[in-house]
Amino acid sequence: MQKYLINPNQKISKINRDIYGCFSEHLGRCIYEGMFVGEDSPIPNVNGMRKDIIDALREMGIPVLRWPGGCFADEYHWKDGIGPKESRKKMINTHWGGVVEDNSFGTHEFFEACRQLGCDAYICGNVGSGTVQEMSEWVEYMTSDAVSPMANLRRENGHDKPWRLKYFGVGNENWGCGGNMTPEFYADQYRRYATYVRTYDWNNRAQKIACGPNGADYNWTDVLMKKAGRQMDGLSLHYYTVMGSWHKKGKALEFTDDEYYITIDKAYFMEELVRRHGELMNRYDPEKRVGIIVDEWGIWHDVEEGTNPGFLYQQNTLRDAMVAGLTFNIFNKHSDRVRMANIAQTINVLQSVALTDGEEMILTPTYYVFRMYKDHHENTLLGSYLTTPNLADKKAPQLTESASIKEDGTIVATIVNTSLSDAAEIHCQIADTQVSGVAAEILTGEVHAHNDFENKNVVSSCEFSDFEVTADGFKTTVPPCSVVKFLIK
Numbered sequence: 001m002q003k004y005l006i007n008p009n010q011k012i013s014k015i016n017r018d019i020y021g022c023f024s025e026h027l028g029r030c031i032y033e034g035m036f037v038g039e040d041s042p043i044p045n046v047n048g049m050r051k052d053i054i055d056a057l058r059e060m061g062i063p064v065l066r067w068p069g070g071c072f073a074d075e076y077h078w079k080d081g082i083g084p085k086e087s088r089k090k091m092i093n094t095h096w097g098g099v100v101e102d103n104s105f106g107t108h109e110f111f112e113a114c115r116q117l118g119c120d121a122y123i124c125g126n127v128g129s130g131t132v133q134e135m136s137e138w139v140e141y142m143t144s145d146a147v148s149p150m151a152n153l154r155r156e157n158g159h160d161k162p163w164r165l166k167y168f169g170v171g172n173e174n175w176g177c178g179g180n181m182t183p184e185f186y187a188d189q190y191r192r193y194a195t196y197v198r199t200y201d202w203n204n205r206a207q208k209i210a211c212g213p214n215g216a217d218y219n220w221t222d223v224l225m226k227k228a229g230r231q232m233d234g235l236s237l238h239y240y241t242v243m244g245s246w247h248k249k250g251k252a253l254e255f256t257d258d259e260y261y262i263t264i265d266k267a268y269f270m271e272e273l274v275r276r277h278g279e280l281m282n283r284y285d286p287e288k289r290v291g292i293i294v295d296e297w298g299i300w301h302d303v304e305e306g307t308n309p310g311f312l313y314q315q316n317t318l319r320d321a322m323v324a325g326l327t328f329n330i331f332n333k334h335s336d337r338v339r340m341a342n343i344a345q346t347i348n349v350l351q352s353v354a355l356t357d358g359e360e361m362i363l364t365p366t367y368y369v370f371r372m373y374k375d376h377h378e379n380t381l382l383g384s385y386l387t388t389p390n391l392a393d394k395k396a397p398q399l400t401e402s403a404s405i406k407e408d409g410t411i412v413a414t415i416v417n418t419s420l421s422d423a424a425e426i427h428c429q430i431a432d433t434q435v436s437g438v439a440a441e442i443l444t445g446e447v448h449a450h451n452d453f454e455n456k457n458v459v460s461s462c463e464f465s466d467f468e469v470t471a472d473g474f475k476t477t478v479p480p481c482s483v484v485k486f487l488i489k
């Protein structure tokens with residue numbers, strides 16, 4: 001029997017709902033076909049946005065959407081994507097699949113998508129191949145309500161009032177596709193570009209996000225914090241779980257038990273990353289003013305056979321859901337420093353929450369994890385501890401958890417059991433609490449289980465009743481390969 005202790009007297013940090021954000025790039029079928037089909041499409045849409053996708057993401061509680069990249073961001077010139085659609089420039093998306101980008105989805109369309117989703121906007125600007133003036137003017141275009149050249153241009157293009165812009169990224173992966181810069185060079189560039197990311201209205205101040213490290217590049221974090229920490233609100237972190245090598249990552253649907261456990265172990269590396277980068281940041285920012293923004297994370301498999309290799313289309317099983325669940329538990333536990341995260345990516349690309357095929361749409365196992373964890377949004381993280389063995393010969397534990405409390409006093413506890421063979425008997429005790437009721441939801445199944453266009457509902461979350469309420473908590477048996485959420489009153 002594993003002991004699970006939750007201490008409501010230990011209130012640690014607020015779980016920013018933006019931890020549950022998504023990333024959408026002009027890559028493959030994420031924006032075009034995924035989010036946006038155009039006003040004239042036979043696929044039901046509102047102002048070009050797919051209704052089925054908007055409804056699903058709203059239901060999932062999407063808090064924030066990052067756009068337009070990714071590597072695409074440092075090649076994107078925002079003025080190509082405004083004005084009458086027929087006169088927008090066409091270009092080749094050199095980074096992703098060599099397809100024609102007609103710029104029919106631009107700034108106005110992105111904010112329209114955010115409006116329909118009811119979510120905040122996170123825009124990533126172009127440092128790699130753009131100018132300071134171009135970036136500065138984009139921010140003016142989006143957020144100025146004055147009489148000014150860019151605000152007037154926005155009005156001419158049909159949008160009178162500024163949009164709310166919560167976050168602005170100053171470049172993407174500038175250590176790689178965003179210009180192959182050294183941390184010293186980028187830190188100077190960041191200071192220069194960020195200076196001209198002006199605030200036109202203090203009630204609509206975009207938080208400035210600097211490009212952060214690639215995985216375990218601690219030197220990058222050190223240099224950035226030392227040279228530019230005072231000019232930023234957040235530092236990004238990118239980490240992808242790749243089971244094999246970058247050349248042979250492994251298939252999304254076919255994998256052995258060994259490959260599954262390697263995946264889990266690599267995904268769990270996220271804990272070390274946010275902890276160690278956070279410790280480094282503490283040296284320069286002990287008050288934790290600067291957030292870690294994990295604005296690209298997820299599993300990266302080989303593309304599905306017969307699809308464009310540049311489109312990064314992959315299926316999604318219970319394995320992906322386990323990774324999502326354990327990653328969210330890590331983010332919650334580190335919510336004193338992790339302020340936002342964006343899964344890569346939202347639709348049809350990498351670890352998506354939804355896949356589309358023409359008019360058809362399916363929700364992935366990862367989607368259900370997002371929906372279950374919605375109950376953690378904006379709660380206060382509580383002190384909690386669950387005893388657990390490690391997975392055989394791995395660093396990752398069999399069980400991960402996080403617990404939080406809502407304003408109305410409901411305690412939310414999420415447990416992930418990553419074992420493929422062992423159920424976990426758990427005795428949960430909540431300090432100084434008289435428990436009156438418990439409700440639970442589970443996502444579980446055979447680890448290869450997934451939804452596809454022939455069988456859309458093989459995997460979905462459902463009510464879980466295998467627990468017994470005790471005076472101060474509950475006793476339960478969590479099945480192998482499952483994510484379980486408990487709501488405790």
Ligand code: AHR
Nearest residue numbers: 069070071072172173344
């Ligand atoms: O998400 C796919 C790509 O991965 C992004 O464009 C880039 O930032 C990262 O390398």
